[in-house]
Each structure stands twice: as C-alpha cells, then as structure tokens.
Amino acid sequence: MRRQALDIFVNRIASHHELQQSEDLRTFCQADEETMERARSQETGIFKKKPADLMQIFKDVQSRVSDVVLGKEKPVEESNPEYEKMKHYIFELENHLAEAQKHAYRLVKRHRELGQSLSDFGKAVKILGACEGNGLGKAFSELGTKSELISIKLQKEAHHLLMNFEEPLKDYVRAVQSIKATIAERANAFRLQCELAETIKLKEINLDKLMLTRSDRVGEAEIEYKELKAESEEATKRFETIVRLMNEEIVRFQEQKTLDMGLAFHEFAKGQARLANGIADAWRSLIPKLESCSSA
C-alpha cells in the first residue's frame, strides 16, 4: 500500500512541469547514497524532516498545485517589513488627515455662520433701539452696529482660514494620495519583475532540453530567451528605480510637510488671534458708552 502510494506520489510530482524542476525532487530521485546521507543529516532541508512533516509538505505542495491548477495564484508581494510599515503609515495618515481637513472646512463654515447670525442679530437690535428711543435706544443701536462690524471680521477670517489652513491640509491629503499611487505602481513593477523572472527560468530549462535533444527549434528558442531576458532586466531596473526614488521622496516629503504644516498652523493661529483681538477691541469700545447710559 505504501509502496503504491509513494509510486503515485513521486510520479505526480515528476509529471508537474513546475515541481519537476524542483531541486529537492532531483535530489530525491538521483542523488547517490552518499549525497542522500548528507542531505538527511542536514539540519535544514526536507529530508531531515520526519514522515509526519513530509505529509505536511505534501499537503502544502498539494495546495500550491491546486492553486496553480485553479489559477488562484496568490499575488506576489514584497516581503519587506520596513516597506510594510511605511505603507501602513501612509494609509493611516490619509485617514487622519482627511478627518482633520473635514473639520477644518467645517470650521470655515462655522465662522461664516456666526458672522451671519451676528449680522442678523445686530440688525434686529438696531430696529429695537429705534423704537425704544432715548439713551437705551442709543445703546441698542451702538450694539447693533458693533455686531455688524464684527460680522464682517468673521467673514474675512473665514476666507483667510480657507486659503491658509484648509487648503494646505487639502494639499497634504493630495500628496499622501499621490504616494499611494506610487505604492500601487511599485507593486505592479514588482509583480511584473517576478513574473518575468519565473518565465525566464522556465524558458531556460526548456532551452537546455532543446539543446540536449539537438532540436532545430533551438535558434528560435534562443532568440525568445534573449528577448525575455532583456525585458526582465528592464523590469528589474524599473522596479529598483521606483524603490530608490520612493526612499528619497519619503524623506523629502516628511520634511516638506513639516514646513508646510508649520506655516499653516502659524497662519491659523495668527488669524484667530487677530480675529479675537478685533472682537475684544470692538466690544470693549462699547463699554464706556454703556456706562454713560446708566448714569443718565
């Protein structure tokens, strides 16, 4: 039973066009006893493993085989922990920035709304003052006028906020989005490179076979092989360029953004301080007038 199963097993592997290339299989079939002993005694290597593990390997191979057969190839990705971290950072950053930008935009709106309501309030108070008459009426009118004045300040600040704070934040978001696009490009480049590399390997083996059998298709195959080789080299170069550029750009990006944001924050704070001071001054100028009203 075991002999039969093993027979089937080995032949199956041997007949799979990818797995038949596997080094391990070749060793298994061809290696002399000496080499085999060495392999068995190695710490690593599949021949060290216990039969139970062999079953696991068989299962893994089986799943990979079925994947290939079903066309469900897992996407090839870089397994670079640093790069992973950076990708995660970029995606998270976009979320945070988008939220901040949203609130910044809302804040602009709120300034406009407050300005509008102060203006309406001022108008209504002025009319009330007109029908009141005497000292109190005057006080109302003054208040109304001041309200309208402050409303204008608020509208101005809203615009300033939009231009000098919300816009830079939007820029920041856009920059992050463009980095995301680059990430996608890099993934594509990597995948292409991998695919080409694999195809080349297969072509190589094929070429060897043809050469061994002295087939008349050797010439054709050789040309194909050379073309593929060139493509692969290009793809690799392209990928490496992207990686290099990304690494450079990230540093520059961080530095630039610190400057940009620093300026944006400065403008924001300046604008708010200016607005607040303007408001305080405007209201304060009313106080002596109100005082004189009460003594009247």
Added chain:
Amino acid sequence: MMGYENQGYEEAHLYASREEMETLVLDEPSNGHHLSDHRSIVSLHEAHHTLSPPAAVISAVDDPLVSSSSSSSVDHQNPNLPFNSFLEPPSYADVIFNSFDESNGDTNGHESPKSLPRSASSNSDYLNISVTEPYREQEMSNSLVPGGNTYVTYLITTRTNLPEFGGPGSEFSVRRRFKDVVTLSDRLSESYRGFFIPVRPDKSVVESQVMQKEEFVEQRRSALEKYLRRLAGHPMIKKSEELRVFLRVEGKLPLPRSTDVASRMLDGAVKLPKQLFGESVAPANPQEVMQPAKGGRDLLRIFKELKQAVSNDWGGSKPPVVEEDKEFLERKDKLMEFEQQLSNVSQQAESLVKAQQDIGETMGELGLAFVKLTKFETEEALYNSQRVRAADMKNLATASVKASRLYRELNAQTVKHLDTLHEYLGVMLAVNSAFSDRASALLTVQTLLSELSSLHTRIEKLEAASSKIFGGDRSRIRKIEELKETLKVSEDAKTCAVREYEQIKENNRNELERLDKERHDDFLSMLKGFVVNQAGYAEKMANVWEKVAEETSGYAKDGS
C-alpha cells in the same frame, strides 16, 4: 469623506471625550422661545443622552485631556493619558469673570434667587422662594379611573423678613400642586385687574404626556420657581393676601377654586330664562360688575356686552364713552411695536447662541483630530521632521481644545444675559392682559350706560303714554315703578363699574411707569453683561492663539 468620520469615531478612543464635550455644550432652546437657564439646560441635555449625573459629567470633561491619573496603561476612557503633561488643567478661576459680571453677582451661584438681573433693591426687604422636592402623590377622592390618579406636589420654601409674613428671619414651607398655582394665578388676576401680573407657567397637557416624566417635572419645577419669584418681585403682589396664603397656609389652599367654563355656562343657562322673562332684570349684585363678564355665570350680561361691542365696532353712533387717554394710547402703540421687535431680537439671539455653540464644537473636534494625528505621528516617527511636526500639531491641538472650552463658557454666560429678552416677552404678556382688563372694564361701563339710557327712554315713553289716560293707567304705572327700581340698581352698578374702570386706568398708569424704569435698567444691565462677557472671552482666546502663533513664528515667510 463620510467613511472617514465613521472610521475615526468608531475607533472609540476619543468617543467618550467627544460625547462629554457635547454634554457641556448647550442644548439649543428647543421649546419655543426658551433661553432657559444653564442648569436646566444641562439637566435637560443629560436626560436626552441618559448620561451619569451632573457632577460626574462635569468632572469627566477634564478626564480625556487633563486627568492626572498616573496609570500608564491606555484604557478606552483615557486614551490621551500620554498627553497629561502636554495640557495644563484649566484653571476655571481665571476663566470665569466674576469681576466682569456686575449684573450676576453670583455667577456660580445657581441658588441666586434673582430671576431678573436687577439686584435686590436698596432696602433690605427680601422674599426668597425656592421650589424643590417634587413628589408624586395619590389622589384621595374617589376617581372614576380605577387605580387612582397621581399628581405631583412641590415643596415651596420661603425665607423672608417682611412683617406680613411674620417678621425677620421667617422661614416656612408648604406643599402645593400645580392646580393650586393655577388657582393662585386666577385669584390674583381677579384682585389685581390692570396690574402687570407675571404670567403663570403653561398647563402644557400635551407636553406632559410626550416628555419623560423626570424631565417634565424638572422643567415644571424650574418654571414654578421662576414664576413665584417674579410674583415676589412685584411691589404690589408680594404683599397680597393671595400670595401670603399660598406660601404660608399648610394643607389645602384656602382660596376659592376656579370653575371651568362648562359648569359656569351651565349655571348661567339655568338663570337665563328668569332673566329673559323679566323676573330678575337687573344684576342682583352691583358688585358683580367689578369682574369682567366673560369669566362669570351671567349669560345675559355676556350677551349684552357682546351686543355693545358689536355696536361699538359696527354701529353708526359713537359709544357713550371711549378711551380718550391719548398718552395711554401712544404708550400702548409704542409697547406693541416694542413687543414685536423684541420677539424678533429674541429669535436672532437664539440663532446667535446656536452659532456660538457650533463654532465651539467644531473647534473642539478639530483639536481632537489633531490630537489623534499628533499621537499617530509620534508613534510612527522615523524621521525627525515628523517629531517636529508632531510637536507643532500638539500646540495647535491644545489651543483648539482650549478655545473650544472658552466658547462653551462664553455661550453659557451669553444665554444668561440674553435671557432678559425672553423674560420681557413674558412681561409683555402680562401687559397685554392688563390692557385687556382695561378694555373689558370700559365695555362694561359702556354697556351699562347704554342700558341706563334705554331705561330712561322707556320710562319717558311710558310716562308720556300714561299721562294721556285720565286717572292713571294702573298697569303702566306699575311698569314704571318696576323700571324705576331697575334704574336705581343699574345706576348703582354703573357707579361701581365706572369706579372699577378708573381704578384699572390708574393701575395701568402706575405699572407703565414701573415698567419703563425697570425695562431701562434690565436691558442696560443685559447689554453691559453681554458686551463685557464677549470682550473678556475674546481676550482670553486671543491670548491662547497668540501663544501658538509665537511658537510657530519660525515658519513664517519673511515680513509676515
């Protein structure tokens, strides 16, 4: 963009703090025109959000950003613990302007009894009332509804030094239900016609069904307290027998209950046939004319006055006496105009308060977003530029959160000041009521004069007719005697009515004087308080932002 919001807040780290920030943000006045006081807003809002009691909420606001807990593990309640060192705890002492707020001598003191900003008058008399301890009680009498009816009573505590109540240092309590308050209000309206009597809280039957029980009871308790304090603030009414009895007498309220319209009409309808068919033609009691026809049982009188009113408006001839007081008419017109504008300003004030609340909220949300960003950049920092940026963001976030807090406090004070507008809308209701007292008293006088005039005419006619018959016409003579009797009673009634009318006019006049003065003081106080408040908080905010501007001045382009 919407997706990010959900994502951001579903992370829930700062969800607690956002909610907590919102609970101290003022709820917009949602029931009509209420700029109700801060305390009731907070309690209302809590009922909405079913959060823990006030004390816990107020202290919890400090939690996310200020807590000095030394725990190093980040739990969901205090995700910003690492930021303790960044944000100083707010010193409320230097944020609340006790010195600025002249009108509210006791900014923190929600126990202050003043409903209007006018401080206690120069004399040392006081009559302080508080309404507390709502209690659900069972209806004792047999009710048709099995299981009985429940009603709520309130503890009314009075502290006073007025002699009418027992001299200095008196303090006493009674339990009253809302129906008692209605009775008090009705009896006062009868006794003090022509005065600007503060209007009692609504019965609001619908609201009592719709709102949560505790919320409704609390709202009513607060409204009752305000009402009683206003009554106590009225120079005439605070000395009234009705109020004294209401505040002092324990057990059942010894004031005659008001009857509902249906029973009155029923009573009136019983008497009507007798009235119409001549058996009792004149009002049995001349004193009845002291009260308006509408609230009474004398249907005939109601009809007569209605007829008079119609003839006033549509009849060809001028009514026997009219409102001639030009000064009064001028003042009345002015007041009506004032009322309209006041209503408008009150609406705009509500919008203003809402806008202030909104900007404070958004500022806070912006701050929190930057807090999250700061945390993120700090954790993920690979480059120094990130650390620098994180530090800048921290400053901005801190300032934003501070500013948000300042807006919140500003708004709380604004609401208190602008509440005067709402108060005076209530006063205008009282004024209108007093003016209609005057109008109905005038109508009574006019009706009686018309009646007298027609009686005289009838008597003359009868006398003329009977004089033609030699020896006298027994039936006519009898009729004339009857009419002369009626005439005498009507004359008495007319005298009463005229006296009443003149009294009401006098009351109106005095009250108008009082109103003008108080209005002037109250509104001036409101304006001052509002302006000082705005200036003060604007200054505080300027300081906060100037600091950040300074810290980031390195980034500024040259010359800016």
